[in-house]
Amino acid sequence: MEVTSLRFRENARRALRDPQLARALRMVREGFQQRRAQAVANLPEFEELRRIGAGIRDHVLERLDLYLEAFERRAREAGAQIHYALDGAEARRIVLDLLRSRGVSLVTKSKSMVAEEIELAEAIEAEGIRRVETDLGEYIIQLAHEPPSHLIGPAVHMTVERIARLFAEAHGTEPTTDAQELVAQARRVLRQKYLDAEAGITGANFLVAETGSVITVTNEGNAELTQGLPPLHIVVTSIEKLVPTMEDAFTLLRLLARSGTGQEFATYTTVLTGPRREGDLDGPEEMHIVLVDNGRSRMLGSPVRPMLRCIRCSACMNHCPVYLAVGGHAYGWTYVGPMGSVLTPALAGIEQTWPLPEASTFCGRCEEVCPVRIPLPGLMRVWREEAFRRGLPPATQRAGIRLWAFLAKRPRLYRLAFGLAVRTLGLLGRRRGRFSRLPLASGWTSVRDLPAPQGRTFLEQLGRGR
Ligand code: SF4
Incomplete structure (x- = not known):
């Protein structure tokens, strides 16, 4: 998938003109926010759980090499085979080798953001192997040939009318x-594919x-059948998905479901240890x-390391005013919303993705709801500073920031x-009381008026009152 994050502003402008997307995003806001709030209210120890969850993730990140070795040893003992992939190309090669060497012609696949990140689906199809997505949302976007627009609801941007047309065409x-009928149709198709x-x-x-x-x-049981x-x-x-113990995993699972869908626990939670053993009925x-590493080791030693705590719950995007206005596709890559604005520059490079850290009002809601307390606005600021150092923002913006810093x-x-500027603007705008065009503030005045300043500045008033 081509990274189009550099075109975020253009993508966002297009998204803002789409009334169907606005309708779909309203449902995200109303549904996810309310359900999370209710689930959190029902669990008095939720804040304590967040603190513990963040601690578990930090502990793992500090000793990732040791936990990787321990996981590898146990998984091998249980009969699984472990492969390490430094980047997406190596991961694709490993998977394709496995599929080719076993003569696979049809593969079912459940949702995996890492697979999306490394463009596995495209690689499988280029190999002539049929792929069927089994998560309902992923199945829908596969039919539409679109990337996901949300971490846990990949097709949230679509209306039911559009899905109806896609299904009619695909299923005849x-x-x-x-x-209900749409779900039944998908189930009939997918059962046979499994x-x-x-x-x-x-x-x-x-x-x-x-x-x-x-x-x-x-919530569909599709991973189990897959x-x-x-x-x-x-x-x-990816390598950072490790947790030390089963108890730690269940602590994080309690946070995951409540933060994402507002459930106490997801409908299906499956623990799989190795392949089928003698006497097993299935598997x-x-x-x-x-x-897959694909840049995570580099992140471990960088200021954006806390982003590796992420458990992909989606709460940050469900509460982000920017995501809820422009949707996921505007972000131009696999990861969207506030977490995408931090993770995408880390994985794809700030030069490829630079406006993303600016896709925030810095209201702080994302950090407030993050179950593992990732300081998302602070991490976006890290990227803004890096972008500034590399001269990525436009020259006028950089000059403005330099002047302000001075x-x-x-x-x-x-x-x-500022006293002079305020008084000058006050005089210039006295007649109309507002500005519809202002050369150095065109980003603001192109979509709304700027009220003309009145009276003294806040600092002057504060000084007077003393
Ligand atoms: S950054 Fe936090 S809120 Fe956002 S998806 Fe990750 S864990 Fe969830």
Whole structure:
């Protein structure tokens, strides 16, 4: 997937003109925010749980090498095979080699953001292997040939009418907007695919070092069928998904469901330890776990390391005024919303993604709701500073920031300059009481009027009152 984050502003402008998207995003706001608030209100120890959750993630990140070794050892003992991939190309090669060498012609796949990140789906199809997404949202966007627009609701940007048209075309049925009927159609198609597939690919929500287990969470049960029915199961995940113990995993699972969907626990939480053993009724004959780095080791030693605590719950985007106005596609890559504005520059490079850290009002809501207390606005500021150092913002913006920094370090001059500017603007705008155009503030005045200043500045009034 091409990174189009550099075109964020253009993408956002297009999104803002789309009334169907606005309708879909209203549902995200109303649905997810209310359900999370209710779930949090029902759990008095939620704040304490957040503190513990952040501690677990930080502890793992400090000793990631040790936990990776422990996980590898336990997973091998349980019969799984472990592969390390330094980047997306290596991960794709490992997966394609496995599929080719087993003569796979049809693969089922459940939701995996890491697979999305490394463009696995495109690589599988380029190899001539059929791929069927089994998560309902992913199935819908596969039919639409679109990338996901949300971490846990990949098709949240679509209206039911659009889905009805897609299904009618793909299934040869009469268009219907009856949600039950649409789900039933998808189920009928997918059931047969589960049985026919020679391989299943899943992601992982957590990897448990003490047992070598992979934990997946869904509300549809599709990951279970994807990993349990075909003879070959491939897990594609990233190295930071580790947790030390099963107890730690369940602490984070309590936070994950409440923060994302507002559930106490997801409908299906599956712990898979190795492939099928003698006497097991089901399960894959082979299990391979591909641990993808793709820039995470670099992040460990950088100021944006806290971003690796993320458990992909989606709460930050569900509460972000920018995401809720422009949707996920505007962000131009796999990860969207506030977490995407920090993670995407870390993985794809700030030069490729620079406006993303500016896609924030810095209201701080994302940090408030993050179950592992990631300081998202602070991390976006890290990227803004880096972008400034590299000269990425426009020259006028950089000059403005330099001027402001110069004045801010000289309080007397600052007061004098702003007092003068305020009085000049007050005089110029006296007649109309507002400005519809202002050369150095065109970003503001192109979409709204700027009220003309009246009276004295705040600092002057504060000084007077003393
Ligand atoms: S940054 Fe926090 S709120 Fe956002 S997806 Fe990650 S864990 Fe959830």
